[in-house]
Every structure is written in C-alpha cells, then in structure tokens.
Amino acid sequence: MTGPLRLALFDCDGTLVDSQHAIVESMAEAWRAHGLGEPDPNAVRRVVGLSLVPAVAALLPGSSDDLHVAVAESYRDAFAARRQRGVLEEPLFPGIAETLDALEAAGMLLGVATGKSMRGLRSVLERHGLTHRFVTLQTADTGPGKPHPDMVHRALAETGVGPAATVMIGDTTYDIQMARNARIASVGVSWGYHEVPELRAAGADCIVDDGAQVAAAVLDLLEGKR
Incomplete structure (x- = not known):
C-alpha cells in the first residue's frame, strides 16, 4: 500500500446489514421470557447501536439492574437460537459491497465499530464472506460502548491510522x-434506525442515501471536498 494510511470505520447493524427483524423479534422473545409483555418495535430500533445491557435499560427505565442483565442474557439466547435454526436474516444493504470494493481500491483500510458482540459480528461477516475485508473489529465486549470514543481509539491504535485520516460511517446518533x-x-x-435530521443535529459531516454513495463521501471528506 502506498501513501498515508486511511481508515473507514463502519457500524454494523443498520449500516452494513439490515438486522432489524431479528433484533426486534429476539427482544420480544426476551421480554416474554420475563413476563414483560411486548416491547414497542420502534423503541427497540431506537436503541440499536448501544451495548446490550444499556439498550435494555433504556427500554425498561426504572427496572432493576438485575432485570436488565437477565433480559439481555435472554436476548442473547434468543438471537443465538435464531442463528442455530438457520432463520437469522441479516442481509447486506444495497450498494455496500460496491462501497467496500471502491474504498479498498482507493487504498483504504476497513474496520467495524459496533454494539454487536464479537461473536455476533464475526458470524455476520463470515456469512457474507467479509471477514478478510476488515483489518480491525471493535465491539463493546471489552470496553465502553457508544457514544464513548473507546472503540475508535482502539481501532486507531491497532491500525496506526491517525484521527484526521479516519471516517466513521453509521446510521445512529450514537455513531455520530x-x-x-x-x-x-x-x-x-x-437507511438505518435514526432519522436524517437527528444525524445532522448530532454533527454528521455528511449524509448519504444509498450504500453505493458511501465511498465517494468518505474520500471527499478525507480530501477536504466536503
């Protein structure tokens, strides 16, 4: 690779893959396991991107920490069961494969920073044949989750890329x-879980409406064209 190192750091759920059906259904199963009825699907989508226990806590304000942990564990079990039954659907969003090709062709390193567990992240990347594309995989399994900057800091330390040469791509205000x-x-x-006005208000440098537009947006930002 020639030239300075540059890094495109992607969120997973809602950015790379469309996993909302599996997430909503798994959370509903977790709630039923604890006699909590049914969660609001829109509320569940709103917390995608947070680490699991904080996400559950946001859905169940006022409940005990023990319940939050127990529901999170039931969610993990339900999600894993869907994977084992072969009914887990997490398709790539349109244009994402082309964007990864274009960024690699431009000499960029690729990484992921996600609220997903490392087990879940590796599983979805393997299913789509993408594991070899990403040089750094960051989850909140071993540190603070979004919006704390820890995952970005770890990705930069692993790759040797500086902040000025790095762009985060995500669908939620937590990413931004x-x-x-x-x-x-x-x-x-x-195309993800938070609305465009929210992303703008959170400070996104630009917004794209199609997966195939991501590469150009990333490169333009790094080259000072946006």
Whole structure:
C-alpha cells in the first residue's frame, strides 16, 4: 500500500446489514421470557447501536439492574437460537459491497465499530464472506460502548491510522456522537434506525442515501471536498 494510511470505520447493524427483524423479534422473545409483555418495535430500533445491557435499560427505565442483565442474557439466547435454526436474516444493504470494493481500491483500510458482540459480528461477516475485508473489529465486549470514543481509539491504535485520516460511517446518533467524541469525521446513512435530521443535529459531516454513495463521501471528506 502506498501513501498515508486511511481508515473507514463502519457500524454494523443498520449500516452494513439490515438486522432489524431479528433484533426486534429476539427482544420480544426476551421480554416474554420475563413476563414483560411486548416491547414497542420502534423503541427497540431506537436503541440499536448501544451495548446490550444499556439498550435494555433504556427500554425498561426504572427496572432493576438485575432485570436488565437477565433480559439481555435472554436476548442473547434468543438471537443465538435464531442463528442455530438457520432463520437469522441479516442481509447486506444495497450498494455496500460496491462501497467496500471502491474504498479498498482507493487504498483504504476497513474496520467495524459496533454494539454487536464479537461473536455476533464475526458470524455476520463470515456469512457474507467479509471477514478478510476488515483489518480491525471493535465491539463493546471489552470496553465502553457508544457514544464513548473507546472503540475508535482502539481501532486507531491497532491500525496506526491517525484521527484526521479516519471516517466513521453509521446510521445512529450514537455513531455520530462517538465520532465527534473521538474527533474523527463521520458519514451518516439514511437507511438505518435514526432519522436524517437527528444525524445532522448530532454533527454528521455528511449524509448519504444509498450504500453505493458511501465511498465517494468518505474520500471527499478525507480530501477536504466536503
């Protein structure tokens, strides 16, 4: 690779893959396991991107920490069971494969920073044949989750890339806030779980409406064209 190192850091759920059906259904199973009825699907989608226990806590304000942990564990079990039954659907969003090709062709390193567990992240990347594409995989399994900048800091340390040469791509305000906290640029995507006005208000440097537009947006930001 020639030239300075540059890194495109992607969120997973809602950015790379469409996993909302599996997430909503698994959370509903977790709630039923604890006699909690049915969660609001829109509320569940709103917390995608947070680490699991904080996400459950946001859905069940006022409940005990023990219940939050127990529901999170039931969610993990339900999600894993869907995977084992072969009914887990997490398709790539349109244009994402082309964007990964274009960024690699431009000499960029690729990484992931996600609220998903490392087990879940590796599983979805393997299913789509993408594991070899990403040089750094960051989850909240071993540190603070979004919007804390820890995952970005770890990705930079692993790759040797500086903040000024790194762009975060994500669909939620948690992604954009994490990028701002880490002092890196960010691209918001419109097809995920938070609305475009929210992404703008959170400080996204630009917004794209199609997966195939991501590469150009990332490169433009790094080259000072946006």
